[in-house]
Each structure stands twice: as C-alpha cells, then as structure tokens.
Amino acid sequence: MVTKAPQAPTATHTEPVGPSAPAAPAESATAPAPTALEARLHALAGSVPDPELPVLSLAELGVLRSVRVDATGHVDVELTPTYTGCPAIEAMSADIEQVLREDGQDDVTVRTVLSPAWSTDDISAEGRRKLAEFGIAPPRPHAAEGPIPLTLTVRCPHCGSTDTELLSRFSSTACKALRRCVTCREPFDHFKEL
Amino acid sequence: MTPTPTTPAPSATEAAPAATPAPDAPAVHTAALALGDDALVLSHRLGEWAGHAPVLEEEVALANIALDLLGQARVLLSLAGDEDELAYLREERSFRNLQLVEQPNGDFAHTIARQLYFSVYQNLMYGQLAATDSPLAPLAAKAVKEVAYHQDHAEQWTLRLGDGTAESHERMQRGVDALWRFTGEMFAPVAGLDLDREALREQWTATVTAVLQKATLTVPEGPQSGAWTAGAGREGLHTESFGRMLAEMQHLHRSHPGASW
Structure with a gap:
C-alpha cells in the first residue's frame, strides 16, 4: 500500500537552505532566459x-x-x-x-537547494522508461487534484504483471521500496512516490 | 557498551564552541537546534539497530529512516552553527532534543512505540512549519514527505504487533505505556517555532489514539510529563542513558579531532 504524502505545502518560499547556501534567488518566472x-x-x-x-x-x-x-x-x-x-x-x-x-x-x-522540494514527478518520461528497463518499477505520478485518490498498481518490471505485493517500505536506498511479483515470483525495487 | 565518556583531547577542548547559542542568538537558532538535535539523536538510536534488527528488511528500513533523520539534522544544525562541532563537541546539557528520542531502543516493540509517537509529531510539526515563512520552512517542506513514510512504517508495525500474538500485544502495550510520559514535551513552546501547539496536540492525540485503538491497544492515561521525571530535554536536562549514548557517538571525533576518511 502506498501512503499519500501529506498535502504539498504551499511553497511560495524560494529561499534556498543548505549547508552553504548564500542568499540567491531561485529560478522564477522573472529569471532571465539562459544564455x-x-x-x-x-x-x-x-x-x-x-x-x-x-x-x-x-x-x-x-x-x-x-x-x-x-x-x-x-x-x-x-x-x-x-x-x-x-x-x-x-x-x-x-x-x-x-x-x-x-x-x-x-x-x-x-x-x-531544498526548495521547492524534489518530487518523483520531476523524473522525466525517458527517466521512467529507463528505470523500468533497469529492473526498477518507476514511481507512479501523483494523482492530480481531485476527489478520488488514484492508486495505480505497481507493475513488475520483469514480466509486466500488475499482481505485485509490498515486502518492505524501505529497500536498498531510502527512495525505493522492495516488492515481489506474484506472477513471476521475482523481487524488485520500486521507486517510491515522493 | 561504552564504559565511560571519553575525555576530550586538549585541542578539541580549546576548539570547543560555545555550548549553547549565545543569549542574543536569533530565536531561529534555538528552533534549529531543538529540531536538529531530535533528528540527530533519534538517527543515532536507530543506527544502533544495525546488526540487531529482527529481520533483514527491518535492518534496512531502520537504517533508511536513520539516514533521512541524519540528513535533516545536518541541514538544521548547519543553520544553527557548525554541524560537526554541534554534534560532536557539545556536552550533554547543551543538547536540546526531546527526552523521548534519547530513550534506549528496548525491544523492537519499544522502538516502534517511540517511532509512532515521534513520527506522528514530526509529520504534523513539519507540516505546520512548512507553511510558515520561517527559514526552516524549506527543510520542513522537504522532510515532511520523508516522514510520511516513517509514520506509515510505525503505524503498520503498531497494528501488526498490537493486533498480533499475545506476546507481541503485551510487548507493544509495554512500549506504548513506558514512553507515554515523555510525549508531553512535544507540545511545549520552542523559541523560533511559531506553531499552533494546541492543534498539534489535538491532531497528535487523535492520530495516535486511532492507531492504538485499531491495534487493540489501550491508550495510556497517565501524565505526559513530570516536573522532575520526564520532559525537560528542551531545557538541556536528559535521562541517564543519554550520556552513554553521547559518549559513544562523540568518542571518535573527540579522540581524533579532525579525523576523516
């Protein structure tokens, strides 16, 4: 099962915070176009x-x-x-x-920089394709704002089956969960939604 | 087990920073120190499970949660000063963490009870903080997403142990009861943290109560703090085992100042 992350805070805050973050404006609509x-x-x-x-x-x-x-x-x-x-x-x-x-x-x-916080939605479509090819189930997109929370199943990156189960919420790294495919019995990593 | 606190090397003593933020330090330093110490100390406690967790998946899960907390601690302590000096060269009385997070791991159920109480608090607290204009808001907005997984982990284990066998139920209840008296401190005011503490307490109580009831556990009814017994970590008063934990955490840095690999 997947926990919906709490409501994304309204991050109008653009001040970077980090070990060595001097005041610098984050990219915004007013930032000049890149040279x-x-x-x-x-x-x-x-x-x-x-x-x-x-x-x-x-x-x-x-x-x-x-x-x-x-x-x-x-x-x-x-x-x-x-x-x-x-x-x-x-x-x-x-x-x-x-x-x-x-x-x-x-x-x-x-x-x-920490703000705005990175989200798995920032992984590109090509990135998602490569993750699956590498044997890691890509993160599901966050449901668009709406009344019905959309929970898609996690597809097995090996055989494509949607019949998979969660083994552990934390896997080889914090960003992944460990799952197993019920169809082909192979365990696999799933890039957790963040 | 670490025997006695290591005496700091002379050079380390000379280089030791002011133990606590100066009285005129901005309030945000106080807040960053309090939250950073919570994350650092709990991270270390969870790290103590390495090699001891009941199953391999939990070994990995607890280490991952510890790593998230360590990352938060590094950002927060860096906002208050030099992260290494603050982590490794402060004395026990200068730490501002909640007494809850320094409590020894106990058995797995005891650790899960600590995780439940703390992750629910941290999730609500970061959620509120993220919506403020505090310099800590970007960290809170980032960390709240990580903590949602910590809370889910703690909740699922509370349900499984509480509503499991007679043995697991008893141990889970014991953990929940033993740590209850340290929970009141989470709602005490902290300079630099502009939070709705009443809402925090209400939501925390509602969430924890719902999980415990679903897990067929009894919600403790005793006091959530005591003048001389529990709940003054934010003022620098800590419980007995914390000194030993710090000795182990700091001894390498104090024995070999500036060591790196």
Whole structure:
C-alpha cells in the first residue's frame, strides 16, 4: 500500500537552505532566459549519470535546478537532493564540478537547494522508461487534484504483471521500496512516490 | 557498551564552541537546534539497530529512516552553527532534543512505540512549519514527505504487533505505556517555532489514539510529563542513558579531532 504524502505545502518560499547556501534567488518566472553558454553547460551538467542509478542522467532524475554564469565567468549550479539525507548528493556535486572543469570552466560552485522540494514527478518520461528497463518499477505520478485518490498498481518490471505485493517500505536506498511479483515470483525495487 | 565518556583531547577542548547559542542568538537558532538535535539523536538510536534488527528488511528500513533523520539534522544544525562541532563537541546539557528520542531502543516493540509517537509529531510539526515563512520552512517542506513514510512504517508495525500474538500485544502495550510520559514535551513552546501547539496536540492525540485503538491497544492515561521525571530535554536536562549514548557517538571525533576518511 502506498501512503499519500501529506498535502504539498504551499511553497511560495524560494529561499534556498543548505549547508552553504548564500542568499540567491531561485529560478522564477522573472529569471532571465539562459544564455547559449548556460544552456550548453546545463546540458553538460545534466548529462552526468546518477552515481547510484547510472542508467539515469541527473537531468532525467530532475535534480539539476539551474546553471547560471555571471559576468566574471563564475558558474553557479543548483542541485536538489531526492532525500534530505541522500548520500549521493556529494558524488553528484563532485561529478558536475569535474565535467564543467573539463569543459574549461575554472570557477564552479555547486549548491544544494531544498526548495521547492524534489518530487518523483520531476523524473522525466525517458527517466521512467529507463528505470523500468533497469529492473526498477518507476514511481507512479501523483494523482492530480481531485476527489478520488488514484492508486495505480505497481507493475513488475520483469514480466509486466500488475499482481505485485509490498515486502518492505524501505529497500536498498531510502527512495525505493522492495516488492515481489506474484506472477513471476521475482523481487524488485520500486521507486517510491515522493 | 561504552564504559565511560571519553575525555576530550586538549585541542578539541580549546576548539570547543560555545555550548549553547549565545543569549542574543536569533530565536531561529534555538528552533534549529531543538529540531536538529531530535533528528540527530533519534538517527543515532536507530543506527544502533544495525546488526540487531529482527529481520533483514527491518535492518534496512531502520537504517533508511536513520539516514533521512541524519540528513535533516545536518541541514538544521548547519543553520544553527557548525554541524560537526554541534554534534560532536557539545556536552550533554547543551543538547536540546526531546527526552523521548534519547530513550534506549528496548525491544523492537519499544522502538516502534517511540517511532509512532515521534513520527506522528514530526509529520504534523513539519507540516505546520512548512507553511510558515520561517527559514526552516524549506527543510520542513522537504522532510515532511520523508516522514510520511516513517509514520506509515510505525503505524503498520503498531497494528501488526498490537493486533498480533499475545506476546507481541503485551510487548507493544509495554512500549506504548513506558514512553507515554515523555510525549508531553512535544507540545511545549520552542523559541523560533511559531506553531499552533494546541492543534498539534489535538491532531497528535487523535492520530495516535486511532492507531492504538485499531491495534487493540489501550491508550495510556497517565501524565505526559513530570516536573522532575520526564520532559525537560528542551531545557538541556536528559535521562541517564543519554550520556552513554553521547559518549559513544562523540568518542571518535573527540579522540581524533579532525579525523576523516
């Protein structure tokens, strides 16, 4: 069974909070459009594979928030963790710094921002397809606001059966639950909705 | 078991930060410290289950919950100061966590009772905090989604143990009863936390009561705190086992200041 996360707080708050978060405006509708350089660096940083799930890029996982370059050539990258305690965030930061340095950017800062909170809805369609291909049942989309909570079954990534059962709410990482397919009897990880 | 608290190395003592936030520190530091200490201490307690949990899935689940809490603690303590100094170089009386979270693990049912009481509180508290303009709001908005899973885990186990065998029922009831006197502290005011504490108490009581009743358990009726017996962790007064827990948690850092790997 799946617990519906509590109502998403009305996060009008855009102030980043993190171990080293100076005041900086989050991306908003008023942020200037990215320059060609920013767009290129964004694509580059976004192509870094997730350290835990290397089939996914950080862009597909939806954790890369913004890449900005100021007048001095300083590159500021905003990254958001999937879970507050996700240990992969440090590897992600280091990997992003490395690809940007290899591209010739000497002055790079990768910052962790918490707001707005990451959601499994931020995983792209391509990311979901790759997760399933990798043997991990992708997270279900959060039900759109409506009177009837929509609970879709979790499909077995091995045989496609929808007859699956929960074994444990927490699996190899906090972001996954352990399930078993009743049809093919294979256990599999399910990327929990967050 | 850790025998006695380790004496801090001289250099560590010199480098020790002011134990508590200065009197003129912003109230938000007090709030960040209180919530950060809750998360840190419970994270450590849950980590003590590693290698001891009843089944492998629970081993993994408790470690995952501990990791979520540690992540929250790191963000919160960083808002109050240097996270490492605050975690590893403060004395017992400077910690501001609830006495509930420092209580020893006991048996699995006892740990689940602690999880139930605390995760319901944390879920409601973060939910309220996320809607404020506090500097802690972004963390609360993030963490509340994680805590929803912690609460679900605790609820499902409470139902399974309470409504299970005679033995599991008795042990679950024992855990619920033993920790009840530490629950009142969750509704005490904390500087920098602008919460509707009356609503918090009502919703907490309603949720916990519903789960316990469904689990065929008796809702405890005793006092939820006592002047000299329970519920002053926010003021820096802690129960006996907390000192030993801290000694174990801090001893490496104090013995080898600046150690890393």
